[in-house]
Amino acid sequence: MGHWIDISQPLHNGMAHWPGDEAFSFNLSATREETGSVNIGQLSTSIHIGTHVDAPFHFIEDGKKTNELDINLYIGRAKLIDLSGEERITTALLDQFPLQNVKRLLIKTSSEPKPKHFPTRVPVISEDVPLYLKKCGVELIGVDFPSVDELDSKALPIHHKLHQHNIHILENIVVHDIVQGDYELIALPLRIEGGDGSPVRAVIRKLEGGGA
Template sequence: MEKGGWIDITQPLTNGMANWPGDTPFNFELGVTKEQSGSVNIGEIRTSLHMGTHADAPFHFDEAGKKLHELDVEIYIGRAKVIDVTMHAYLGRSELEAYDLDGAERLLLKTSETNNPFVFPQSFIELRPDIGPYLGEKGIFLLGIDVPSVDRTDSKDLPTHHALGDNGICIVENLMLADTEPGDYELIALPLAIQDADGSPVRAVIRKI
């Protein structure tokens, strides 16, 4: 897409899409049809808040962490840097030191995974917990990634979630970055304003700077 156009990097919410093991799957249906009401169709959804492209509030993994409505919306709007980490199976401080992150505030990681909404990946890039302090030192306060989690699927203590949260870094997961070139972008990835929530689906778009 030519410079100036917005690029949608959202994983769509679709019936039958893959869900995190044990989570409530996404389901949309018409609760009321125009034929029934005489005037309008009214849809309804049932879903885990961590389906598709979504934001994790700190409360998701920390009982004392901020809930979604307590986070500043400006975290999710502004300049972002996309970097290509497709060559890495693991990613931490030592790997990220090879990238120029000076001045970055929001960092989006393009990994080697093919993000298929209908297939939950058996494995994906592993982020080491030391990524949290390193990104904090760089002044980064939002990390986005194109896989379902910043921690392994079998992790119960979620060390990378905690390392990011301890360093003031918010998380967006399940972005669609396969066709995105590395570089600097404007980002809008606003979560829904859900009171007391641990997370939310987001509509994420970027525009080349």
Template sequence: MSKWIDISQPLTNDLAQFPGDTPFNFSLTYTKEETGSVNIGQMTTSLHGGTHVDAPFHYDSNGQTMEKVDLDIYIGKALVVDVSDTDSILPEMLATIDNVERVLLRTSLPNNPKRFPEAIPNLNPAVAPLLKEKGVKLLGVDMPSVDAPDSKDLPTHHALYEQGIYILENLMLDHVKPGLYELIALPLAIEGADGSPVRAVLKPLAEEE
């Protein structure tokens, strides 16, 4: 029987974050010795640190907040596509996608959760209309963003949004073979939020066995 594959970045106190954003931090508020019964922890974090999803509100002040997004988007058949042979991801590289609503891109960026990359592969905004034509509803990447980290106009975020495609970022795919999987990447129901951390996992489908 196939086992679930964890494709999430571990949340550690040395996790890299967007420059200037709130770093992840976990600590014990109270120890078992102090309470007499239990350890109690706390954490602070940006909603965009580690493996996470963007709610439309992240880049559109009138967009859906996290608790309003349809959960079905984040559960179901997903196709892992290897585009690691290029630093410029173009629509024609995704032309063979068919009959799948979730696409995860394994790019040339090495998976290193403790180091924020100086540069990331360019995901051309023109992929959005192609993915829409293919019926895709969720695009996942193993990068901290679908746009350059220093971008202010976020062309690929907005291009995907205009096509009704949701975004999953900071996946760990270096150890995952291309092919079809079952994906679970559920966000937390954080009221009013612009995103959420997720525990993203894959299981190979029967077609892959």
């Protein structure tokens, strides 16, 4: 197998965040000079910062919370497909790829990440896609943009349809320079009790014979 590749956004002050959400902030609350022994960091942020998972509780009042998610879902074989430049993700596009029995599907749409700029639009996922993915066996979808729904959506139809078909959500992966193929994925959420999601350190490793 190949080496591990980091597909998560670096977390840093000034990075893009959801409008209205708390921005990411890291600072030293105490320095080694002040304590005599150690630096002590402090951070505050929205849970939905950078590369992150959505727990169902994010959009459903009685949905599973972050600490209730099955961690096995976020570790294992994944397929990355390249839909670069597409403005709409449709079943017709997905039908061009061998997705049967793919449990974890990662979708690449961008060739130029802009971590300091929140996008004004994202690719639109057609409303029949969740059912199509369910029939393929998909249980986790990962995308390289901040929401599986349109940015101004309040109803969040794709979030809800994915949940109805037991498909979990990973957003803001960084795969612009990675070729499509089969990989091993690790994208573990933090064990946040009562959480509605979690930032993740997402990494992938090419599987033997997993080329484009």
